[in-house]
Amino acid sequence: MRPEVLGEWVDLTREFIFRNSGQTYNGVPVMASNMDTVGTFEMAITLAKYGLFTTIHKHYSIDAWKEFAAKHPDKLNNIAASSGMAAGDLQKLESIIEAVPDLRYICLDVANGYSEFFVQFLRDVRKKFPSHVIMAGNVVTGEMVEELILSGADIIKVGIGPGSVCTTRKKTGIGYPQLSAVIECADAAHGLGGHIISDGGCTCPGDVAKAFGAGADFVMIGGMLAGHTESGGEMIEKNGKKFKLFYGMSSATAMQKHAGHVAEYRASEGKTVEIEYRGDAAHTVQDILGGIRSTCTYVGASKLKELSRRTTFIRVTQQMNEVFSPFNKSS
Numbered sequence: 332m333r334p335e336v337l338g339e340w341v342d343l344t345r346e347f348i349f350r351n352s353g354q355t356y357n358g359v360p361v362m363a364s365n366m367d368t369v370g371t372f373e374m375a376i377t378l379a380k381y382g383l384f385t386t387i388h389k390h391y392s393i394d395a396w397k398e399f400a401a402k403h404p405d406k407l408n409n410i411a412a413s414s415g416m417a418a419g420d421l422q423k424l425e426s427i428i429e430a431v432p433d434l435r436y437i438c439l440d441v442a443n444g445y446s447e448f449f450v451q452f453l454r455d456v457r458k459k460f461p462s463h464v465i466m467a468g469n470v471v472t473g474e475m476v477e478e479l480i481l482s483g484a485d486i487i488k489v490g491i492g493p494g495s496v497c498t499t500r501k502k503t504g505i506g507y508p509q510l511s512a513v514i515e516c517a518d519a520a521h522g523l524g525g526h527i528i529s530d531g532g533c534t535c536p537g538d539v540a541k542a543f544g545a546g547a548d549f550v551m552i553g554g555m556l557a558g559h560t561e562s563g564g565e566m567i568e569k570n571g572k573k574f575k576l577f578y579g580m581s582s583a584t585a586m587q588k589h590a591g592h593v594a595e596y597r598a599s600e601g602k603t604v605e606i607e608y609r610g611d612a613a614h615t616v617q618d619i620l621g622g623i624r625s626t627c628t629y630v631g632a633s634k635l636k637e638l639s640r641r642t643t644f645i646r647v648t649q650q651m652n653e654v655f656s657p658f659n660k661s662s
Contacts, residue, residue: 341624342634344382347548349485350524351457352464354435358382358409360635361539361619362528364553365389365413365438366563368577372399373561377612379409381620386438386466386551388563389413393426400431411436411466416452421459428460436464440488442499444470450482457483469530471507473519480525486549487525489516493532495554496577496604510545510644517546517639536622543623543635544642555615558606566608573608 347356363374365386372395375385387410391399400407412434414424428434439456441449444467453467467479468488476487492499492506500506509532520527529547533539533555542550556562557577564576609615623635630641 339624340633341627342636343620343623345548345635347526349464349526350480351483351485352462354462354464354485356464358384359620360384360549362386362549362551363556364530364551365411365440366553368562368564368575369553369556370413371561371563372403374556374559374612375399375406375410376403377561378616379406380613381616382409383616384409384411384549386411386413386436386440389415389420389423389440393423393430396427397430400433404433407431407433408435410434411438411464413438413440414456415439415441416449421452421456424456425459428463434463437466438488439465439467439484440469442469442491444468444479444488445475450478453479453482453484466528468528471512471516473515476516476519476525476527477523480520480523485526486528487516487520488528488530488551489513489547490530490532490551494530495534497531510541513542513545513547517548520548521546536619537626539619540623540626540638541642541644543638544626544630545644546639552619554606555619556612558609559612559615560610561612567605569605574605575608577604577606 343359344357345360359382361383363369363378363385365388367388367390370386370388372387375387378385412424412427414420414437424437437456437460439453457465464485465483466486466488467484469490470476470479470487471489471491479487489512490509493509509529513529516527526548528549528551529542530551533542533550533552539550539552554577558575562575567574567576627635627638630638632638632641
C-alpha cells in the first residue's frame with residue numbers, strides 16, 4: 332500500500348492521565364504557544380477543530396475570557412490559561428478560573444524555571460487548584476523536570492533558547508540543544524509518571540515529528556503558526572504585500588507593549604520580525620498533521636504513541652539538498 336494511503340490510517344490522538352491532577356487528556360498533542368501573536372482565542376477556535384491545543388496568552392482581560400467561554404464552551408477542553416509569577420499574575424489567574432469554572436488547564440510560563448521562587452509559586456498554585464492540569468517551565472534538564480513534577484506540575488515545558496524569535500542564547504550564553512533536552516527531560520519525566528512539552532525549535536513538520544520521536548508528549552509551536560489570519564500581531568502592507576508582526580515575549584516590542592518599557596536591569600531577549608501573511612491557519616495545520624502521519628508510515632507506526640519507540644537519530648552535517656531552495660516558492 333502506498334505511504335499516502337497508509338497515512339490515512341495513522342492515529343495521531345493521544346490519551347494521557349496526569350500524575351498530580353488525575354485529569355485525562357485526549358486529543359492531538361500539538362500546541363500553539365502562549366505568545367500573544369500565536370496563542371489567541373481565534374487560533375484556539377481553528378486548532379480545536381483538528382483536536383489541537385492552544386495555550387492562551389496571559390494578556391486577555393477577564394471579560395474577554397467570559398465572552399469566549401460563553402460563545403465557545405466546547406473549546407474549553409482544548410485551551411489553557413497562562414500566567415507568569417509577576418505581581419498580580421496569580422490573582423488574575425484566580426479571577427479567570429472563577430469566571431470560567433470549566434477551564435481545566437493552567438500554564439505557568441517563565442523564561443527561567445530554575446529558581447526557588449518559581450518552585451514555591453508552582454506549589455502555591457497546585458495548592459489552590461488541586462484538580463487542574465498544570466504545565467510549568469521552562470527548563471532543560473532532567474533534575475529540574477523531576478523537581479517541578481514533585482512540586483505539583485503535570486507537564487513540564489522544555490526549551491531554553493531554541494525559538495525563532497528568541498535571542499536568549501545570544502544575549503546571555505544560556506541554552507541547551509533542543510533535541511538533547513527533549514530526550515533527557517522526557518526520560519526524567521516519564522520515570523515519575525509525568526509528561527513534557529517540547530517548546531521551541533520547530534521550523535517545519537519534520538521538526539515536530541522529530542520532537543515526538545525524541546519522547547515529547549506534546550509539541551508547542553510558535554513561529555510556524557505566526558502570520559496567519561488567526562494570529563495576533565499588527566498587519567503591515569509593503570509594496571503591495573501584507574505582513575504580520577511576530578515577536579518574542581521577552582523582546583523590546585513585547586515589553587514595551589505590555590509593561591511600557593524594558594526594565595533597566597535586563598536586556599531584551601527576543602527579536603521582532605515581519606512575516607508575510609499566510610492566510611488561514613488551517614492550511615498550516617493540515618501540513619503539519621500530514622507530515623507527522625507520513626513520518627509514522629515511514630517508521631512503521633500506526634499510532635503516534637508508537638513513534639518514539641520506532642525512532643533512531645543519526646548525527647548529520649546536512650539534512651536536505653538545498654540546491655533549488657531559492658527557486659521554490661511552495662515550501
